[in-house]
Amino acid sequence: MQDLLNDILEEVKPLVGQGNVASYIPELAKVNPNQFGIAICDTQGNVTKAGDATTGFSIQSISKVFNLVLAYIYYGNSLWERVGCEPSGLPFNSLVQLEYENGIPRNPFINAGALVVSDMVHSRLISPHVALRDLIRKLSGNPYVLSDVDVAESEFEYRARNAAMSYLMKAFGNFHNDVEEVLHTYFMNCALRMSCVDLARATQFLANRGFCTITKSDVLTGDQTRQMNALLATSGLYDEAGSFAFKVGLPGKSGVGGGIIAVVPGRFSICVWSPALNKMGNSLAGVAALESLTRHIKWSVY
Ligand SMILES: NC(=O)CC[C@H](N)C(=O)O
Secondary structure, eight states, X not given: OHHHHHHHHHHHGGGTTOSBOOOSSTTGGGSOSOOOEEEEEETTOOEEEEESTTOOEEOGGGHHHHHHHHHHHHHGGGGGGTSOOSOOOSOTTOOHHHHHTTTOOSOTTSHHHHHHHHHHHHHHOSSHHHHHHHHHHHHHTOTTOEEOHXXXXXXXXXXXXXXXXXXXXXXXXXXXXXXXXXXXXXHHHHTEEEOHHHHHHHTGGGGTTTEETTXXXXXXXXXXXXXXXXXXXXXXXXXXXXXHHHHTOSOEEEXXXXXXXXXXXXXXEEEEEOSOBOTTSSBHHHHHHHHHHHHHHTOOOO
16 A cells, blocks of 8 residues: 555656645635645555645535535435535536526535535534534544634635525525524634545545444444445536546545545545645646556546
8 A cells, every 4th residue: 555655646746736726715825836645544444645644734625525424414314405416517616506496506515515514504503613623533533633714714705705605595595594604614614624644534434334443433324425425426526526537436525725535435535635726626636646546456436
């Protein structure tokens, strides 16, 4: 495993720094693009890592995976009454479909979907951000995971698009709580700082039919884990989900902080991170690293 990661690191080195760091969140624009990390966590909980795998970064949309876990815990399958399970084929922050489709977002991994899921979690918990952070601390085995308040504030200041989506959904009756409060929670969730090692450990349950080897407990049922992985495979990389399936062939979730988690069901979870993004808002070197990984292991879900 270590040789595999070292080979991937060598292979993607020329790509690290190519692309652009997310600048629509001013605080993220300050990150050094010349970083790359990769970590794998197998179903026994063993971690292998290479590069900047212990450097913390903003997990951004990867938080949508954990947010969905909370919604499963509190709503079970009834959560699908308020959010769909189809790919959107549009950028992560698009709002055009919402008007045509009566305020029901296509899936929980685009912003509109994650905002509805956050709204749902808000209806059940007094401190939804603390609940999400604590879940992540438990799953990763790292009790020091925290949000970067500067990133969250930066996003809150530039919240117009996410606010517009939320108010549109409210107009359709699919958003029940105060928009500004839910946005605050959503941005705090996106601003959680974790490393590749933390994220590989925290998503290991997805490779293990919902069972987390760190907490020795079920996070999701086997059926829910299958659904989550199917959604990750079809919608985890927004409008690049098709070519990600084509090139990589694994369930995955990206974030504009440059992280991507991916799952080899039954074997291991992976997290790669490199801050510079391609045009679709996904880590350029990260996608290349995962492409290299499935080529090396000669396996994909397809
Ligand atoms: N793709 C992402 O990582 C987007 C998350 C970001 N916090 C946003 O709402 O725009």
